[in-house]
Amino acid sequence: MATIRFNALQETLNRVPVLVEEKERRSQLYAKYVFNEKAMLQYMTAEAYRSVRDAVEFGHKIDRKIADQIAVSMKDWALSKGATHYTHWFQPLTGSTAEKHDAFFETIEGGNAMELFDGGKLVQQEPDASSFPHGGIRNTFEARGYTAWDPTSPAFIYDTTLCIPTVFVAYTGEALDNKTPLLRALQAVDDAATAVCKYFDKNVTKVSATLGWEQEYFLIDKALAASRPDIMMTGRTLLGHASAKGQQLDDHYFGSIPTRILNFMRDLEQECMLLGIPVKTRHNEVAPNQFEVAPIFEEANLAVDHNSLLMDLMKKVSQKHNFKVLFHEKPFKGINGSGKHNNWSLSTNTGVNLLSPGKTPMKNLQFLTFFVNTIKAVYEYEELIRASIASAGNDHRLGANEAPPAIISVFIGSQLSQVLDELENVTKGKLSPKEKTDLKLNIIGKIPEILLDNTDRNRTSPFAFTGNKFELRAVGSWSNCAGPMTVLNTIIAKQLKDFKVEVDKLVDGKGLKKDEAVFNVLREYIKASKDIRFEGDGYGDSWEKEAKKRGLSNHRTTPEALKAKISDKNIAVFEEMKVMNRVELEARHEIELEEYAKRIQIESRVLGDISRNHVIPTVIQYQNTLIENVKGLKEIFGNDYQKYASEQIDLIKRISNHIVEINSMIEDMTDQRKKANKLSGQKNAEAYCNKVKPYLEDIRYHVDKLELLVDDNLWPLTKYRELLFTK
Ligand code: ADP
Ligand code: MG
Incomplete structure (x- = not known):
């Protein structure tokens, strides 16, 4: 008898659901363990609070004396919530999170002890991290790494530890983590997008990228998972004949959520609430035992942190419910794999979603500007996007007859395609008053209505416009969103920067009005980037042929795809936007290959x-x-x-x-x-x-x-x- 297997089955069949009570409303639990605005106002001096806000909004440096004050407030707050330890929480290039806990506890004179924490410990720490991947950057003895506080992501308490989100960099300045380049990319897109926004609204002083991820995963009983060495060691099944019944009846997707699973979800969601992760949606996915969780979208840096934290939480909470959570992109052959859709947009400090059309012609032109520039950026750097989602696990999805293909293309729907087609005919140079009115009212003026009934969805597209955001669907379920988000925001920043130069040239050099210049540049972009737009079935062979004709890349494997990360063109864009330099990019490339x-x-x-x-x-x-x-x-x-x-x-x-x-x-x-x-x-x-x-x-x-x-x-x-x- 195959004892392990049958014991595992017996154990699974005997499980009793772990009950989860909901004593408080979600809104009452929300962010209870987050050192957010509310907590800061309560615990900090006005001066210290102002200083943190300035750091968050304008990137101002925090004075060391103020940092001491902030540290004491943070410690007081943390102690009041039962914390005993603190840690610098960071995301090294291993793809997970890292932390080394230190107690607040210190001994003082006279055999006494007390809880202490100061600005130095808040702001910087040197983790004993020689074993984190660095791709040769820290090979020299001098080039050690340190973690530094990232005030744009609030500290939180997990269990009894105060977790301080940090970046991880070498003393020589190179990024050693996922967050540093992301923050730099977000800064770049803020600068470039804010400058473009000024054409339309002088009040815009900051643009933030927003991210709403959708996390897919499998849950398998802990005992069953433990009975399979392949699942335990690699996260997926390397063997196993297909079962007679798989997902062909779609009965899992449309069925009710099983009790044990629902209890896990409830438990997880409550933990998320306490940590300020605004999860909102839960449902079954297509494959048996596959599920999804999605939050309300947030500023991208915070959303990335929250996704990493969520994955940690899922591992811990699933244990409690006798499950093992599988994040692998393809745990079972012949059954749908898991992805992590990244819904992305840009939003201004004035509360405007730049990828959502507005009520006035000017707002619509603004929408169109960001919309077309995004398409153009993806066209120019499709290989870099492909590279940003490459991993051994994701190779099983991309280009392997499963959503989405390894060819990056943009889906916008037939009606918006029509709008772009019409805009290709805009007159070169100055526009007649009639043409201007016609464009604003009849062509781009129609966009808001179009989007209202935009049911035109294409599930096979890796990068789809979905009404008020783009959705990058090709991200692997196991990856850190920071990678693709760094690339996307970097290339958009570069594109917007170039756009502004071209528009200014037409305004200053050719005496065109601003809106005329915008129309003129957009017309050229629409023509130039047409090849990236694809509305058909992304899985078919015919698309592969067509894409090849169009000159789009189709890298089916990670080693092939990753090459784009160190091509001269792509290193140049990262360097120009000050996101990463050659050394950092080459180091990362090496780490990923390894x-x-x-x-x-x-x-x-x-x-x-x-x-x-x-x-x-x-x-x-x-x-x-x-x-x-x-x-x-x-x-x-x-x-x-x-x-x-x-x-x-x-x-x-x-x-x-x-x-x-x-x-x-x-x-x-x-x-x-x-x-x-x-x-x-x-x-x-x-x-x-x-x-x-x-x-x-x-x-x-x-x-x-x-x-x-x-x-x-x-x-x-x-x-x-x-x-x-x-x-
Ligand atoms: P679906 O794509 O499943 O139809 P929704 O359109 O409601 O679902 O949204 C999916 C995800 O998109 C959610 O996680 C949501 O938070 C996110 N989202 C919505 N608006 C934005 C935005 N402006 N920026 C980033 N993400 C967004
Ligand atoms: Mg979606």
Whole structure:
């Protein structure tokens, strides 16, 4: 008997839902453990409060004496909430979050002790972080890293620890984390977008990027997950024959949320509320045991922090409910994978969403400006966007017959396409009063109505306009949103900066009116960026052909896609927008290639182990039973035995053939790994991608065939039907 598997099933079937009570309204729980405006006003002096606000709004430096005051207020607040420790919370390039806890507790004279915290500890810390990835930046002894307080994301208390969001940088200034480049990109887009906004409204002094992510995930019973070494080690199933029933009936999507899951969701949502993560939506997803959680959108830096924090929380809360949460982009073959849609827009300090048309012709022209510039930016830097979402896990989605394709394109709907088509005919240079009126009233004037009934949705598009925001759907469920958000905001900043230069040139040089100049530049942008717009089915072969003709990239694998991160053109845009320099980009590129290779390496090792040490011994055991059976039949029937034993003999042969194939492929795969390990960087990642990875599927094929041949009682690995349907 396959003890682990059957014990796990038994344990799962015996589960009693962990009850979750809701004693307080969500609105009362909201941000209780966040050192937000309300808490600051209550605990801080007016001077200290002003100083934090100035740092947040204008990036002003906080004076050391004031920092001391702020630290004391923060500590008092934290102690009042039961905190005992503090930590600098940051997002190193490992893709998760890092923290080292220190107690507030200090000993003082006379054998006494008290809780202490000062500005120095608030503002800067040096984590013992030599093991965080740095891509060679910190190779020299001098170039150590430190964390520095990011006042734009409020401190919060998790459990009994005050968590202070920080950036992680080398003493030589290079970013070592996900947040630093993001903050720089947000600054760049603020500068560029604010300058453009001034054409339309002089009161705009700040533009913030907004992000509303939608997080997809799977929940599997803890015991079932633990019974599968592949899930535990790699986050996905490397083996497992498809179950007879999968997602073909769509019954999970439309069914009610199961009780155990609902309790987990409630618990998670309440924890989110306390930490100020404004989660709002929960539902079943298409695949069995797949779900989604989404918040109200927020300023992008905060939203990124909140997504990282959410993923941490999900791991902890799922444990409590006897689940394991799977963030992998493709945990089950043949079943939908998970993504993380990034809904993105720009919003002004005057409360205007720049990707939402307004009531006046001027507001509509402003909308159009940001809309067209976004499309143009994506056109210019589609490869960089593709690179920003590349990972070993996401390769299973992108370009693998699943939403969305590896080709980046923009969907805007047929009606907006029509508007852009008409705008291509705008007269060059000065416009007649009639043309101007016609444009403003009849062409772009129609946009608000169009968007009201914009039901034109295309689920296959990786970058779709959805009425008042763009939705980047290609992000992997496991990734940190900071990567794609850094790229998107950087390229938009660059595009808006160039736009302003061109418009100013027409106004100052050619004497055009501002609106005329805007129309003129937009016309050219619409023409130039047409090839990135695609309204059809993104999955079909015909789109691949068409995209190739258009010159769009189609990088199916991570090592291929990542190259764009260090192309001269893309390094130039990061350097120009002061987001990252060549050293930082090359370091990141190296880290990502290495991470890719390591993931495939681990998968390959785990698969070798499971096949050799779990599957083959079981299969031989079963084969021996068959052999005994055949021998017995021979004893009874003599020469006639073949008549009765033919099925068994056939099975014995088939099993042997599969074993031979599996063993020889494991040998070959191991040899390929050895060869790959002698290489480094791009070559190493490519070897893992092209020489090692194919064996994963090939070996799986034979193991999955064996699963169908062998006595169910003996099969050691929890089966797909059990993982997906046992509740
Ligand atoms: P769906 O895409 O599933 O139809 P919605 O359109 O309601 O759902 O929104 C999806 C996500 O988009 C939500 O997380 C929401 O917070 C986010 N969102 C809405 N408006 C904006 C915006 N202006 N900027 C960024 N995100 C937004
Ligand atoms: Mg959506």
